[in-house]
Amino acid sequence: MKKLISLLILAGIFWSSFAGNAFSASSVALQDIKDGRALDTVAMSGHTDLETITVKVLRPNQSILYMNVLKGGDFSDSFTLPDDSVPGTYTVIAGSGDVQDVKKFQVIAPSRGEDGGSSGGGAVPAPANQTPALKPVIQNGIASIHPEAGQNTALIAVGDFANMPLKVLFHEVYLTVGPSEVQALLMRTANAEGAVLQVKVESTTSMEMGRLTRQNGAQFQMAGEIFDVKVSLITKDGTEIRAVQLAGDMELSLPYDPKADERLLGIYYRNDDTKQWEYVGGTVDQNSERIQVKLKHLSSYAAISYKKSFDDVPSSHWANRTLELLAARHIVSGKTENLFQPDDYTTRAEFTAMLVRVLELPTGKESTPFSDVSADAWYADPIQRAYAAGLISGLTDTKFGPDAAITREQMAMLLVKAYEAKRGSIHAGQASQPVFKDQDQISGWAREAVNQAWTAKLMQGIGEGTFDAQSAATRSQNAQAIYNLMQNLLP
Template identity: 35%
Template sequence: VDLILKSGDAKAKIKLVDLRKELKDQEKVNIYFEEKDCEDKFTGYTGIKVLKFKVEIDCKEIRPSKKIPLEADFGALPKDIKNRLKAGVYIRQNGELTYIKGSNVSKKGVVTFMGDMQDEYIVAEYDKKFDDMGKYEWAEEFVEVLAAREITTGTGENSFNPEHVVTRAQFAAFITRALGLEYTLPTNPFNDVIKGKWYAVDVLAASQSGIILGDNRGYFKPDDVVTREQMAVIIMRAYEHKLGKHKASAASFYDMGSVSGYAKDAVSSARALGIISGTGSGNFEPAGKADRAAAAKMIVKLLEHLFE
C-alpha cells in the first residue's frame, strides 16, 4: 500500500511496507510531508526546493530503522532545473550540502532517493565548472554531470584533464558510482586488485554485479588503458544490469570487422541506443583508447537511459 501526501507543488509517495517495523501494533500514527522553497543560498546550486518527511507515533517523532525509498512528484521538472542529470537530493551538514548518492530527478519531475526521514532534504542542480575544457567544449556538459553526481571530482580543484586516457580501474569506478553499486561480499576474484587501493572497492562492486570480468588467470589489469570496445562491453553490461537484456541490434560501423567477437553485440547495441557514436568517420576504432572526455559522454548517455 502506498501512502500519498501532498504539499505545495509536490506529492510524496511512501510505501507503508517500508515502515512496517515502526508501525507494528501502533494505533495512532501521523506521517507528514512538506515541500517549500529554500530560503538559503548555496554557491553553485540552483532550482532549490526543500522536502521534509516526518513520522510520529503517539506524538513522538521517530525515524525508520533503516533508510527507505522516498519519492516526491513535482508533476513536471522544476523550472529552475536546466539539466535534470545534474540535479539530485542533498542534506545539510555543517552548513554544506552533502549529496545523497543514487538520488535522481526524472524527466517528469519525480525525485527519488533513499532517506531516513530525519533530515530536511534539498533538491537542487549543481553546476561545477572546470578550467581546462577549452578544446573539449562539446564534452563540458557531460563532464559537469559526472561532477554533479559525484562520479568524479576531476583531477584537481578545477581540472578534469579531458585529454587523458582512461584506465580500466578508472572506468570501473565511473560505472560503479554512476549506478550506485555497493560491494557486499568478502571475496576478491582478482589477483591484482589490492585491498586499500583507491579503486579496489569500486572494481569489486562492479565485479560482484557481473559488469566487469578479469582474464582467465584471475587478473583485472587495473592500470591498463581501457579500449573502446571494452568500454562498450562494460557499458552494455551496466545497462542490462539495471534494465534487462537488450534485444540484439544490426546497428554497425564501417570497421565492425575489426571488433572482437565477444564485443560485437555490445558495440551494435550501444550504437543503436545512442550511447556510442564512433569517431565521426563512420568507424568505431575498437582497439583505440578513449580519453576522459569521451568516457564522460558514454557514461552520461548511459544515465539518460537508466534514469528517465
C-alpha cells in the same frame, strides 16, 4: 629470587593489560538539558567515541517517552514534549550496553492561565496520539491522505493502511512511506496495538530560494525551499520512536523553481556534521515541475541546481555540456577541483565506478576473486558491486587491472552489459555485420559488443569509418559514452 621476578613480570603484564583496556574504554558524555514545559522542544547533545548510540527519554514513571539511534562523534537530537506531559523529573540515557551517560531534567507544570485556566483544574489535554487521525483513501492498493493547507503534520492510524504504501500529500511536499519502513518501526516497540504514524514536514527557511553559493568549486543554486522531514511511530502510551536510517522504501517529492535548468537539478541533504550539502539523486518530472528520490535516511532536503565547470574544458569544447550534465549527477569529477584533463586516459576502476553510479547498483554479498583489488582501495566497493551484478570480469581469473587504461573495445563490452542489464538484449540486424573499416583489429571476444554498442548509439567511431579498438579511451570519450548510456536508460 627468580620466583619474585616472575611474579613482578606477571603483575606488570596484568597492569599493562588493565591500564590499556581502561584508557581505551569507550565513553559517552551528555550535555546538561534544560527544564521545560509541555510542547517545548527538548534538545540533547554530547560526544561519544562509539559508532552508534541509543538515546532514550524516560517519564517520571520510568516508561519510555522517546527513543532514537544516533551516529557517534558529536551528536545532537531533539523532540517535542507532548501536550499531556506530566510534571516531574525526566531521565535521558545515551549510550550502548554498559557505556552510558545519564542526565535529568524537569518538566514544569503550567502556571495559572497558561492553559486557559488553573493548573489544577479544567479538562485534561488529549495525548498526542489521540489527536484525530486522518483516514486514508485506498485506491489500487495504495493509501493516500491530503492534509489541509497549512498543516505540516499528519497522524495516520497504522491499522488503516497496513501492508500497503502510504502517500502523504502536503501542499508542497509529497512523501511515500513503504510497508517495510512501517514494519521496521513496529519492530522497535513491544506493543504495536493502536500505534499511529506521524509524518511531519517543516520548511526550515523560505529565504534560500535562488541563493547562489559555491561548494567544492561548483555553483549551487537553491531551486526550492529547504524541508526538514520527520517520520515516527507513536505508541498507545505516547512513546515516540523516530525513523532515521531507512530501508530504502520511502520516496520524497519536492517542487522546484520552473526557471531552473532541470538537467542540472538534484535533491540534496544537509550534512550536519560537515555543514555541506550532499547529493542524494533525483528524477525530474517536467510536467508536474517536481523532482523525486528514494531516501536512505531522514534529514533536511532541498532541490538544488549544481553547475560545475573545468578550466581545461571551455564552453567551446565538444564535451563541455556533457561534462556539465554528468557532474550535476555526480557521475564524473575532475582530476583536481578545477581541472578535468579531458585527453588523459581512463582506468578500468574509474570507468567501473561510473557505471555503478549510473545504474545505482546495490552492494552485493559476493566477494571478488581479484587479488589486485585491496579491500581499502577507493574502487573496492564499485568493483564489488559491478562484479556481483555480472557486469565485469578480470584481465585474468584473479587480476582485474584497476589502474590499467581501459581500451575502447573493453568500454564497448561494459556498456553493452550495462545496457542489457536494464533494457534487455540488443537485437539489431547489423549487430553481427562489419561496421568499421578496422573491424579486423577488434578482438574476437569484443567484435559483437562493439557492433552492438554502435547500433544502440552507445559509442561511435573516431572518424573515417574506424573504431580504434585497441587504443585507450580518453576521459572525454569515456564521459560521452557514459552520457549516451544514461540517455538510453531514461524511461
